[in-house]
Each structure stands twice: as C-alpha cells, then as structure tokens.
Amino acid sequence: DGGITQSPKYLFRKEGQNVTLSCEQNLNHDAMYWYRQDPGQGLRLIYYSQIVNDFQKGDIAEGYSVSREKKESFPLTVTSAQKNPTAFYLCASSIDGREQYFGPGTRLTVT
C-alpha cells in the first residue's frame, strides 16, 4: 500500500522539551512538506524539501527544525523555542510540488 504515515497520532510533552514528529512516504515522491493547522487559521507551511539533503523555510519556520537524509523520511522537530507548539501537524508529499498527498496528522499537546 502506497501512502504517507505520520506517527504518533497523539503526542503530549511538557513545556521546554524538544519533540520530533515522524513522517514517512513510500510514494517515491521527491518533495515533502510540513504544515501546521490551528482552528480557524487554515494550513500554514513550516518547512518543505524538494530533494534529499535540501530544505527551505516556509511561512512559520521559527522554533522548528527538519532534516531530509532519506527520500522517504522528513522528520520535524518542535523545539523549546516554539512559543505556542500545541497544534495539529500535517505532512504531505508531492511528485512535482503541484499536487500534494497528505498523511493522517499528529496532534501535539504541550502543557
């Protein structure tokens, strides 16, 4: 089965801790994306990667970091510098950047 997996589905952390969200795809897509979704705000782009070992900041990259060591994987680290990390995080992939396929999301709660 081809698709995008995100784990875990729910994640709870204490304030001040870094946390890493997993995103894996077996669609052989070159491009991968991380979005944040808050109620009433739509999707906002955090980081994206168009090729292995390269990535670019999106609209709200502050307090986040990523790596792209393998084509299949694009993990997102939410650092303690992110002021309001509680949100729903969505990962997507694309062959050409113009049609995206999404994973099921990870809901992060930081208290």
Added chain:
Amino acid sequence: KQEVTQIPAALSVPEGENLVLNCSFTDSAIYNLQWFRQDPGKGLTSLLLIQSSQREQTSGRLNASLDKSSGRSTLYIAASQPGDSATYLCAVAGNTPLVFGKGTRLSVIA
C-alpha cells in the same frame, strides 16, 4: 503574494440539497487548483485537481470549475448526504508551494 479566500466559512443544508462552495485567489498565474476534504481530526483527502488549462473536473457527485481570469473556483456537490459533512479546502499551486484557503465547514442535516 497569493491569497486564497473561501466563502462561506460554514454552511448548513438539509440532506438532498445541491450546493456550491466558493474559492477565490488573487494571482491568476497558477498551475492548478486542488480541492480537499478534511474530516475532524484527520488529514486531507484530495477530491479534485484542475489544471490551469482546464475549465472543470468531475468525480461522482462532485464537480469543480475553474475561471483563472477571474480568480475563482467553485465546488458543486449534488444531492448532498450527511456523509458529505466535513471541511472543504481549496489550494492553488503557482511558483510557490500550495497556498490554502481556510476552508468551508459543511454540515448536511438528515
């Protein structure tokens, strides 16, 4: 900078009604427009993708149209069902990564 607007933000209709969701965008230089469905707490499911050279796309009870020159797209849902209740988002692809609207939350009442 591309901006995408969806109106209305929320819509409630009785079962069986035909309905139209609207999406507008400010920069007509797009490659395509994609409509997604999102159920509560879930990821996005792609419904329809319209290339910039196309006027419309159909899938079952769904029909999406695109008027690039006026910066508008509509998603038509025929004979709505309670299972259609979800949030519908549109997104446009241009020279930058996809830009999303905030979505229309649809409730179909049985």
